[in-house]
Amino acid sequence: MKHITTTLKLFALLMVVVGFIYPVAVTVLAQLFFPEEAGGSLLYDSSGDLTGSALIGQPFSDPKYFWSRPSATSGYPYNPLASGGSNLGPTNKDLIGQISNRTEILKSSGIRAPVPSDLVEASASGLDPHISLESGLVQISRVAKARNLDEETLRKLVLEHVEERQFGFLGEQRINVLKLNLALENVK
Amino acid sequence: MTAMEIFFDIGVMLFFLIVLTLLIKPLGTYMTYVYQGKRTFLSPILVPLENLIYKASGIKQDEEMDWKDYAKALLLFNSLGLIVLFLILLFQGILPLNPRGFPGFPPDLAFNTAVSFVTNTNWQAYSGETTASYLTQMSGLSVQNFLSAATGMCIAIALIRGFTRRTSQTIGNFWQDVTKSVLYILIPISIIAALLLVSQGVIQNFDPYANSSLLQSFQTQDGQSINNQILPMGPVASQEAIKEFGTNGGGFFNANSAHPFENPTPLTNYLEILLILLIPFSLTYTFGRFTGNTRQGWALYATIMMLFTIFLGVMYWSEYNGNPIVQKLGVTGSYMEGKEVRFGIGGSVLFAVSTTGTSSGAVNSMHDSLTPIGGMIAMLLILLGEVVPGGVGSGLYTILAFAIVAVFIAGLMIGRTPEYLGKKIEVFEMRMSVLIVLTSGILVLIFVSIALVTYAGISSILNPGQHGLSELLYAFASASNNNGSAFAGLNADTLFYNILTAIAMLIGRFVPGVAALAMAGSLAKKKYIPPGIGTLPTHQITFVLWLAVVILIVGALTFFPAMSLGPIVEHMIMNAGQ
Known part of the structure; x- marks a missing residue:
């Protein structure tokens, strides 16, 4: 019996500490020191409208944009309310069919084989904002043609948008597709 | 992949493991001081708060508990946690901080989720971004996430006291152990970690979901025009920190640590992996420090680190080789299905080994x-009983049970008296150790069999x-061993899986936990026997290797048939290109 009252009191106190005080304290500190990051790294256009988050990918299929990775989110690609991967196993015929189809589409859009894997294989989150440098480079000629731009100008733009390994050694070299495409809109 | 990339990956992994190892002694020492009630640098701030909590809850500081009392308190505390969480989930719809107006969880899902978080499993049959309100999270x-981690640590500390106390009836005070775990260990590091995560882009707010063009x-394929994106928000970083640090693993979002709002950069990725491994590895040092012989702790560390490195190597090799069927289609580069570009193969594999070797179950791929072999390694790490290095606390008490089994078998083989740390190992300790070691394995085999012969089982x-088969095996391995990760293709939100996995989680958590406390009680009562010529030394390389062999044999013999039918056959099929 003694244990029961102690349980009730201690649980209630610890719940207040870790379930309310702790998250609220972290929120206050986060909003104080890193307001943009805490708010979702949101991107706004010149008229102040929300155009996305630097961390969340968007789907592109128009030849005049650089394309993101395939996304397996349910409903439609890059649906942030349904984050997740395809969960298809490596020998699943559906997966092989999908990768084969995507490879064909990329080839017919003017990309010569071999195709970089991240452009035909779905990400884990379905919201991956990045592609590899190779995947950026192989799309230059298509985008250049669609926009009537010089390939060399685009190449420079792509290289400007390369994010190197963090501190020079952590993670992978990558390109943020949304940021690259937003910059592309301003190239004359 | 080029040789340069492999060089980078291996270099980063080595660097990471060195950093981890360097942190074990400071954190292990700190935890020893906390549980021994010594002063630490945080005492000036935390002692008043601690005393306030004791006073308000009627906890007497000088009161100790025997193992039965300790177990009763622990089970009551966890039962209340289960009930409160169940009610919050069920009535989420009428509770505040619910900007999306999510309804309450259906009863079976609420039960499954409540059990899952109380048992430190964090198996998730729901998607956070469309199911759980900010208050629920x-x-x-x-x-x-805090309290289940603290519970695991309490059991481990109680068992350590069993070894270090002589002819004692008591093994500590649960109320104090749980309070100290939360206040001194879990909260301070979670605050620092959460802020580091926010600085990199993990979100922390109470804003409504953002609507972006x-x-x-x-x-879409059915002709619907999509021109906007709803960006989910929430207090993610505070939860992310304790999710990793308490080896919980339950993601704020469905994609878990693969989600850019939970794990946006390579730095957050390695920070999260570090948080997952810190307490389980450091507790080996705490164990050594408590027993007065740190070499005993380093021997456990060596066993675990050896197995960890081997499994890491095999999974890296397998993921690096990729999928030959896809390569034939004219695709170049690493196998990236279900992986994120910013982490690559190295950051994904290290995360996968760490999350399955501990009972975390968070995933970034x-x-x-x-x-197939990569998935098998993940599954095997879970099936070994979560000892490489296992969950916070649960890993330590499980590996101590393995150590007792190893000492006992070695004693039988070479005619030495089974003793561990000066305590005689007798029938009762063996019974409890076997219960700790085998409960989850037996659960997996029974539950997978049930699932395989029922329509409700295979239709998911x-x-x-x-x-x-691997999906089923992984699900029950994960639930029984309180891991919580999944081969997520399995449709787990069905009445069948919600109830069965909940039962597996409960038995897999509390049967070994109470057995460890019973063993602690029995050991604490025993006299100390100084090591003689008949004593098997347990801090030398021979014992390290022997312990690893025992762990592998128990795991491999139990599951070799199932592994052969699942991942090993699939590996052969994949390499034959079919």
Whole structure:
């Protein structure tokens, strides 16, 4: 019996500490020191409208944009309310069919084989904002043609948008597709 | 992949493991001081708060408990946690901080989720971004992230006291152990970690979901025009920190640590992996420090680190080799299905080994899409009983049970008296150790068999053939061992799986836990026997290797048939290109 009252009191106190005080304290500190990051790294256009988050990918299929990775989110690609991967196993015929189809589409859009894997294989989150440098480079000629731009100008733009390994050694070299495409809109 | 990339990956992994190892002694020492009630640098701030909590709850500081009392308190505390969380989930719809107006969880899902978070499993049959309100996340689920981790640590510390006390009836005071775990260890590091995560882009707010336009609108296959994106928000970083640090693993979002709002950069990725491994590895040092012989702790560390490195190597090799079927289609580069570009193969594999070797179960890649051998390593790490290095606390008491089994078998083989740390190992300790070591394995085999012969069991499978068997095996391995990760293709939100996995989680958590406390009580009563010529030394390389062999034999013999039918056959099929 003694244990029961102690349980009730201690649980209630610890719940207040870790379930309310702790998250609220972290929120206050986060909003104080890193307001943009805490708010979702949101991107706004010149008229102040929300155009996305630097961390969340968007789907592109128009030849005049650089394309993101395939996304397996349910409903439609890059649906942030349904984050997740395809969960298809490596020998699943559906997966092989999908990768084969995507490879064909990329080839017919003017990309010569071999195709970089991240452009035909779905990400884990379905919201991956990045592609590899190779995947950026192989799309230059298509985008250049669609926009009537010089390939060399685009190449420079792509290289400007390369994010190197963090501190020079952590993670992978990558390109943020949304940021690259937003910059592309301003190239004359 | 080029030789340069392999060089980078291996270099970063080595660097990471060195950093981890360097942190073990400071954190292990700190935890020793905390549980021994010594002063630490945080005492000036925390002692008043601690005393206030004791006073308000009627906890007497000088009162100790025998093992039965300790177990009763622990079970009561966890039962209350289960009830409160269940009610929060059920009535979420009428509770505040619910900007999306999510309804309450259905009863079976609420039960499954409540059990899952109380048992430190964090198996998730729901998607956070479309199911759980901010209140549910931070004041329901996240509370259990703290308390279930603290519970595991209490059991481990009680068992350590069993070894270090002589002819004692008591093994500590649960109320104090749980309070100290939360106040001194879990909260301070979680605050620092959460802020580091926010600085990199992990979100922390109570804003409504943001509605953003898309740069390029598009049409779905059924002709629906999509021109905007709803960006989920919430107090993510505070939950992310304790999710990793308490080896909980339950993601704020469905994609878990693959989600850019949970794990946006390579730095957050390695920080999260570090948080997952810190307490389980450091507790080996705490163990050595408590027993007065740190070499005993380093021997456990060596066993664990050896197994960890081997499994890491095999999974890296398998993921690096990728999928030959896809390579034949004219695709170049690493196998990226279910992986994120910013982490690459190295950051994904290190995360996968760490999350399955501990009982975390957070994921930054989709384990269902790993190569067959990669997926098998993840599953094997879980099936070994979560000892490489296992969950916070649960890992230590499980590996101590393995050590007792190893000492006993060695004693039988070479005619030495079975003793561990000066305590005679007798029938009762062996019974409890076997219970700790085998409970989860027995659960897995029984539950997988049930699932395989029922329609409700097999109808949830996503992938056909061998991989489907792996999905089932992984689900019950994960639940019984309180891991919580999944081959997520399995449709787990059904009445069948919600109830069965909940039962597996409960038995897999509390039967070994109470057995460890019973063993602690029995050991504490024993006299100390100084080591003689008949004593097997347990801090030398021979014992380290022997312990590893015992762990592998128990795991491999129990599951070799199932592994052969699932991942091993699939590996052969994949390499034959079919």
